[in-house]
Amino acid sequence: MSSTALATPRMRPAKKGLGGRVNTLPLVAPSVVLLLVFSLVPLAMTLWFSFRRYNLLNPAIHGFAGIANYKYLLLDPGLYQSLLISVLLVGEVLILTICLGAVLAALFEHPFWGRGVARVLMIAPFFVMPTVSALIWKNLLMHPVNGLIAWICRSLGLPVIDFFGNWPLSSIVIIVAWQWLPFAFLILLTALQSLDESTLEAARLDGAGPISTFFYIQVPHMSRSITVVVMMETIFLLGIFAEIYVTTSGGPGVATTNLTFLIYQRALLAFNVGSASAAGVIAIILANIMAAFLVRTVASRLDV
Template sequence: MTRTRASGRTVGGLRTLLLQAPAVTLLLLWMIVPLGMTIWFSFQYYNLLMPGMSGFAGVENYEYLLTDPALWKAMGNTLLLVGWVLAITVGGGILLAVLFQQEFAGRGIARVLAISPFFVMPTVSALVWKNMMMHPSNGVLAWLANTLGLPAMDWFSTLPLTSIVIIVAWQWLPFALLILLTAMQSLDEDQVEAARMDGAGPFAIFFFITLPHLKRAISVVIMIEMIFLLTIFAEIFVTTSGGPGLATTNLAYLIYMQALLDFDVGVASAGGVIAIILANIVAIFLVRMVARNLED
């Protein structure tokens, strides 16, 4: 009887594996083939403008990138962009989540309007900010400055990286709000009411009840946003094209410049491998942080 049951489990397990095999195989090929080709090209001389120059390059593509000041400038811009956007979206998302948790007239409509920017395509969002908000002559911000008697600012020339941070933060703030507001729904109102009856003020309730309750949701927001913010491209391409100079060039845009402007596939592939390594390092820390918060 025991052998029959064990045999049944084995057959059932084999059937499950056979059913899963096509999907798992396709997924592995989908990931491994592009990764393998990227690693292969990163060790090759492969410039589309110089077809006669080919062959094994060794680590020269990596040496070229690692000794190029543009790489370190791009990595610095990437870290600044990610850091500032995370600070704005997480901080603003917490405050807005607390605000929208309160009862007020038109709360449902206000929630929908606050979350709407997240569903705008990045290219459209960048064009709106470039031509309607931050335009030095016809933009809304220029009109406000003139109304107040202040000179209008050319945002993308004077504060290029700050402009990109504002655009990206405007896009991702609704995402943080959505996750944190959802987490707020599970906050125990009896606990909050008990704290009020014990004499706790709004700030004490916020710091000792609300924030600890949102800790897991904040970790999830940081993890998901950081993964996507490391690859920001459309907003930079549409507005500043990485300039002035390298002021807004991040790692993703630097790889684009090497691949599609300089046509150097080998160097661009080496940049892609460096980006993969950086993303995996960040992912390891993020996963550990989230796991630690989930265990608490």
């Protein structure tokens, strides 16, 4: 409204409208150049190191290693174990968050008493820093002696679950799923809210119940958003680090060492730069496969 004040004509001849030709290079270039340097230089260094003999603990050993780092890495069962852990972690969290997220989005789509507050509570876990959520779950809730879940189990006469002792990976999956369920929920809720009301009305008039409405109308409508959730979560979940760092440190044994944690161990605990870089290259290749799909999906929606 206040912009009408501007309408007082000053009659200065407008040279070029906003749609005119303007040199935008100085506006865009800083971001592009910085991102280019930031992505290319470390990438090139990782590639370079992966072909070098390089251990920070022993500076005497250096030189060209050829494909020795890759050979050593690809013959190491630890690599395949860590890849399996990464895939299990990502896959299980994806299944949990998307199934629960879709059902919850359908529940929150109907108006009910206090919906705004309930939604705020629902998405809160997403804003909790990873180190806090991991430690709170590990100690206050999942601790086999003093934890709340152990007490509930004992009170109900059920056997106590030693979460991190017997089910280390599943415990981490639960924590990570708790953090990421709000993300899936919010995106799927946004998708459902864009569903035309008349479609639902038509389904209801045709006698469809809530279950068949969910599976035959709402889920297909969400399919595109589900793809986006799968891709975004995959990219973030492949990098899960802090939750493992503060709860299990990759153990017991290597039971929770995903690829990210393996590289961290090689690089900053064993100081084997060459081997860590070779593993880093593998991580980059894997992430790029997922990224290619994501970029294509986003591109199809982008109208410039």
